[in-house]
Amino acid sequence: MPAIDDRxxxxxxxxxxxxxxxxxxxxxxxxDCDGVxxxxxxxxxxxxxxxxxxxxxxxxxRLVQHHVENGGVSRYKKFEHFVKKIVPDAIERETELRVLPxxxxxxxxxxxxxxxxxxxxxxxxxxxxLRAQTANTRWLVVSGGDQAELRAxxxxxxxxxxxxxxxxxxxxxxxxxVAQEIRNGNIKCPALFLGDSRLDHEVAKANGLDxxxxxxxxxxxxxxxxxxxxxxxxxxxxxxxxxxxxxxGECDDN
Numbered sequence: 001m002p003a004i005d006d007r008x009x010x011x012x013x014x015x016x017x018x019x020x021x022x023x024x025x026x027x028x029x030x031x032d033c034d035g036v037x038x039x040x041x042x043x044x045x046x047x048x049x050x051x052x053x054x055x056x057x058x059x060x061x062r063l064v065q066h067h068v069e070n071g072g073v074s075r076y077k078k079f080e081h082f083v084k085k086i087v088p089d090a091i092e093r094e095t096e097l098r099v100l101p102x103x104x105x106x107x108x109x110x111x112x113x114x115x116x117x118x119x120x121x122x123x124x125x126x127x128x129x130l131r132a133q134t135a136n137t138r139w140l141v142v143s144g145g146d147q148a149e150l151r152a153x154x155x156x157x158x159x160x161x162x163x164x165x166x167x168x169x170x171x172x173x174x175x176x177x178v179a180q181e182i183r184n185g186n187i188k189c190p191a192l193f194l195g196d197s198r199l200d201h202e203v204a205k206a207n208g209l210d211x212x213x214x215x216x217x218x219x220x221x222x223x224x225x226x227x228x229x230x231x232x233x234x235x236x237x238x239x240x241x242x243x244x245x246x247x248x249g250e251c252d253d254n
Contacts, residue, residue, distance in 0.1 A: 023241050024134055028165065028191035030178065030209070032072065033143035033150060035196035035217040036238070037159075039122040040114070041071075045219065047113035048075075051106050052082060059090040068219050071197030072144045074170030079106045111149065118153045124216075126239030131162045133243055138188065140165035142177050144199075174203045182207060194238070196220065201232060214238065 023029075035041040048067045052060040063082045070078065083103050091100075101109060131139065139162055143150055147169035154160040154167055165186050168177045181187040193204035193211050196218040204211035213227055213234040220226070227234050235241060 023130070023192070024137070026134070026137055026190050026192045026210075027188040028138045028140065029134065030140045030142050030187065030191060030193045030204075031163075032193075032195040032197070032200050032214075033141055033145055033169070035071075035219065036194055036214045037124050037127065037141070038118065039124070039217050040118055041196075041217050041219045043117035043121060044114055047110050047117075048078070050113055051079075051101070051109040052086075054100050055087060055090040059086050062086050068221065070199070071218075071220055072174055072195070072199035072203075074144045074173065075107065075110055075146065076171050079103055079110070082106065111146070115149070115153075118149070119156060123157065123159065124214075124238045126237065126242045127159065127162065129242040130238055138165040138186070139163045140181065140187065141167040141169070142174050142181075142193075142203075143167075143169040144174060145169045147172070174199060175206060178203055178207050178209070198226065201230075 031037050033040070034044060045064055045067060049060045049064050052063040059082075063078070063086060066081055066086075067078055080103070083106070087100075141150065141154070141163050147167070150169045151160065151167050154163070160167065165181070168181070172180075178187065178193075187209075189208070191209045193200060193209045194214055195201065195204070195211065196214050197220050201211050201213065203209075211232060213223070213232050214237060215223065215234055216237040226232070
């Protein structure tokens with residue numbers, strides 16, 4: 001079996017789109033948030049680690065591993081897994097009598113850690129240009145992040161108005177959100193899902209949507225091998241989809 005290259009994702013080039021990408025032909029664009037619109041993956045990973053630290057370094061590492069391996073899944077599901085599967089082992093090793101955070105306290109600690117980061121992290125280059133370029137296309141956000149938190153952050157940062165189709169997040173799952181928005185006519189085909197995780201790709205496929213992998217901030221392990229095996233199209237970032245970027249000759253079409 002050939003060795004799997006485990007260098008950080010950024011160290012390897014992203015697979016390129018092999019045909020002209022007519023982004024303006026889509027009726028709907030669906031964006032994941034973390035790692036696609038916002039450079040927020042790393043700050044959320046650190047927030048999971050910090051929230052779990054009262055249970056020890058080992059428990060915190062296990063939660064981080066579970067988080068990274070399940071990109072796009074909501075915090076509610078991840079902390080449920082932590083409490084049910086990881087905490088019991090951690091408590092068995094606990095020798096000091098002290099009060100440890102329960103499920104609700106873990107969620108609160110996580111939310112407090114990410115809120116400021118979401119207000120200040122980078123927004124993907126090219127979002128404003130792509131919105132202007134696709135003026136007749138409906139835009140939605142479908143994220144594993146908390147819905148109320150997302151809406152507040154996008155409003156505060158002045159980008160909520162881009163997403164005329166709505167901003168959606170947990171506690172509903174991405175799959176449930178997409179299926180519901182298709183049923184109620186909010187997502188019109190042809191539609192493209194722009195994501196950075198295996199789950200994003202699976203949700204797109206399950207609902208008959210085209211998919212484009214955005215690689216620049218992904219934390220998905222071995223994403224290059226996954227994309228190559230399944231012939232998934234990819235660009236580094238949203239800027240590559242803008243007419244400005246193509247005019248500069250920086251987005252290959254061969």
